[in-house]
Amino acid sequence: MxxxxxxxxxxxxxxxxxxxxxxxxxxxxxxxxxxxxxxxxxxxxxxxxxxxxxxxxxxxxxxxxxxxxxxxxxxxxxxxxxxxxxxxxxxxxxxxxxxxxxxxxxxxxxxxxxxxxxxxxxxxxCTVLRYSDVFLTLKKLIDEGRLGKIMSINHEECVGIVHQSHSFVRGNWGNTSRSSNMLLQKSCHDIDILQWLLGKKCKKVQSFGTLSYFTRENAPEGSPERCHEGCPHGETCPFNAVKLYYDDKENGWFRGAATKHVYHTDELVERALHETLYGKCVFKCDNDVVDHQTVNMLFEDNVTVTFSMNAFNAGGRHIHIMGTEGEIRAALDSGSPITVYDYKTKCYTEYDITGTDGVVGGHGGGDEGIVATVYEYLTGDYNGTSIPEIEESHYNHSIVFAAEKSRADGTVVDFDNYFSEINK
Ligand SMILES: NC(=O)c1ccc[n+]([C@@H]2O[C@H](COP(=O)([O-])OP(=O)(O)OC[C@H]3O[C@@H](n4cnc5c(N)ncnc54)[C@H](O)[C@@H]3O)[C@@H](O)[C@H]2O)c1
Structure with a gap:
């Protein structure tokens, strides 16, 4: 080998x-x-x-x-x-x-x-969700024609309010000038998955979204700049940095990110709480990325797709795919089965899936999946449909940029025109 x-x-x-x-x-x-x-x-x-x-x-x-x-x-x-x-x-x-x-x-x-x-x-x-059990199963069911013609998809990415505070307020991705826009950095996975599941060209894109909650105006009365500075709300605040980073020794993800250290000792965490954004009140950071955003897309054959990225929840991804002969519901946060409902037989069929998209990461097996699949791809043994050529990734990233353009301009973007302009 x-x-x-x-x-x-x-x-x-x-x-x-x-x-x-x-x-x-x-x-x-x-x-x-x-x-x-x-x-x-x-x-x-x-x-x-x-x-x-x-x-x-x-x-x-x-x-x-x-x-x-x-x-x-x-x-x-x-x-x-x-x-x-x-x-x-x-x-x-x-x-x-x-x-x-x-x-x-x-x-x-x-x-x-x-x-x-x-x-x-x-x-x-590394759009790793393509390699997760849940999305591989959905793709197979759609391609087998189990739903007839797909007419519509509703998909939501529930970021989770604490995850939002960690990564997209205090953390690496909170400020666009240090990273990129929220839809691109967090949800290019989802837009990519939706286009891949459908296998159709995108025709129109529209988006709304704002940063509404994690702002100074919403700081609770009397809260200091940093959580450890005697915040009167410390006991009940879900974003208390001392509890999230110092007290919870099990959360290697949070502690590793805050300290930038593989071996995140209490001493390093304490320093991070005093010196970095990870110790700041979540309402007093320099974040500017949105905390909720929707995207409406029209695909070929009048397939309508709605996507919602949202901080205000516990976390997880949920999808509802609706076709002329059946519908599918699936979640990537609970390990609950994919459910297919067939209109003719009036029967539900369940498909067990492995892996969840939990807080500890792994993307429902997608991380393992991409590493295994890339080997097959580079050694010429690959005959699956997960791996996108760079042109496909570029096309799907471009849908995200078009959505951001719509959000900024308040317009509906004609995606054919947009895509041909950028490729001139
Ligand atoms: N595929 C996914 O699901 C997924 C999930 C999370 C993050 N990401 C993406 O992965 C990327 C990395 O995220 P992360 O959480 O690992 O960030 P990170 O900050 O933990 O890691 C980035 C590393 O790059 C290093 N670096 C900086 N300058 C460098 C240089 N000049 N040469 C070599 N290394 C340099 C930094 O020191 C740091 O250790 C980001 O683009 C992020 O958006 C993808």
């Missing part, structure tokens, strides 16, 4: 996760180099994968200056740091696994897609 040599750029949460899964498939993957500025994360990867010290770098530039030394370049830097290393890796002829979003702007997404197709390299964007 051929082992794919992999270089990792960005050993944060996602980089550590994918390379951990690759280690579990050590007959398929070998991590041979890492670029990561934070010493603790770089060292963690070096030790875990027994990488020689001279193959560990503080930045992606010296690593890529070595030329093409592996089969696959895995890029897991933050949204605004995807484009430059990805373009260089493409120039070198690397196949890529690139974290979503492709890049924070339409222009960069289009330029990267063109560069990859011109060079003839494979660029797999």
């Amino acid at each position: 051929k082992k794919l040599k992999v270089i990792l750029i960005g050993a944060g949460d996602r980089g550590i996760r994918y390379t951990g899964l690759m280690k579990e498939m050590s007959d398929k993957y070998d991590i041979i180099a890492v670029a990561e500025p934070l010493e603790n994360r770089r060292e963690f990867i070096r030790e875990r994968h027994s990488i020689p010290s001279d193959m560990c770098f503080e930045d992606w530039r010296p690593l890529l200056a070595m030329g093409k030394i592996a089969d696959l370049c895995l890029i897991c830097t933050m949204d605004r740091d995807h484009f430059a290393p990805a373009m260089k890796a493409i120039e070198l002829g690397y196949d890529l696994m690139l974290e979503k979003p492709i890049a924070p702007t339409q222009e960069e997404c289009t330029a990267l897609t063109k560069a990859a197709t011109d060079k003839g390299v494979k660029v797999v964007i």
Whole structure:
């Protein structure tokens, strides 16, 4: 069996996760180099994968200056740091696994897609939900014609109010200028899944959404700038940073993000609460991304699709697909089965699914799924429908940019026109 040599750029949460899964498939993957500025994360990867010290770098530039030394370049830097290393890796002829979003702007997404197709390299964007059991099952049921012709889909992404506060208020993705817009960074998965399930072209897009709750006006009376500064609401506030980050020792995800440390000691957490946004009152951060947004889409054959991304819930994804012969309901948060209702027989059929999209991540098995599938794809053994070519990812990212344009301009975007304009 051929082992794919992999270089990792960005050993944060996602980089550590994918390379951990690759280690579990050590007959398929070998991590041979890492670029990561934070010493603790770089060292963690070096030790875990027994990488020689001279193959560990503080930045992606010296690593890529070595030329093409592996089969696959895995890029897991933050949204605004995807484009430059990805373009260089493409120039070198690397196949890529690139974290979503492709890049924070339409222009960069289009330029990267063109560069990859011109060079003839494979660029797999990590829209991991495509590889989860629930969405693979939905795709199969639709493609088998179980619902007849699909007429409409309602899909909701419930971000979860505490998850919103952690990632999209205090955290990496709270401010557009540091990351990207909310729909792109959080829901490019969902828009991608909806287009993939339908297999149809998008015709029109419209979106509404605002940041309404996590703002200074909504700060409770008497709340200080930081939660540890004697907040009178500390006992009952669901966002109390001391409780979320310091007291809850089990939440490695939150503590790791706040400290940027693999080994998140109480001392490091305490420092983060004093010095970083993770200790701030959620109503007094520099966040500007929306906390709720809807997108209406019209696809070919008059298929209507509504999507809602929303912070005000416990979390989870729910989908309702309606066809001429049946309907499907499914949830990616509870492990409850997919339910298909057949109008002719008046019978319900249930399909058990594995994996949930819980707070600890994993994306319902999607993370494992993409790592296993990319191996098959790059070694020529793949005949599934999950992996998108970069052109398909670009098309679906473009729907997101068109939705953002609609939200900003208050217009309905004619997507055919929009897409042909950006490709001129
Ligand atoms: N596919 C998914 O479901 C999913 C889920 C969460 C996040 N993401 C995306 O994954 C990406 C990474 O997210 P994360 O949570 O791992 O972020 P992170 O901040 O934990 O990791 C990013 C890492 O990149 C490193 N880095 C910064 N500059 C670098 C440089 N010049 N060279 C090499 N490394 C550098 C940082 O030090 C950091 O460790 C983001 O784009 C995010 O939107 C995807």
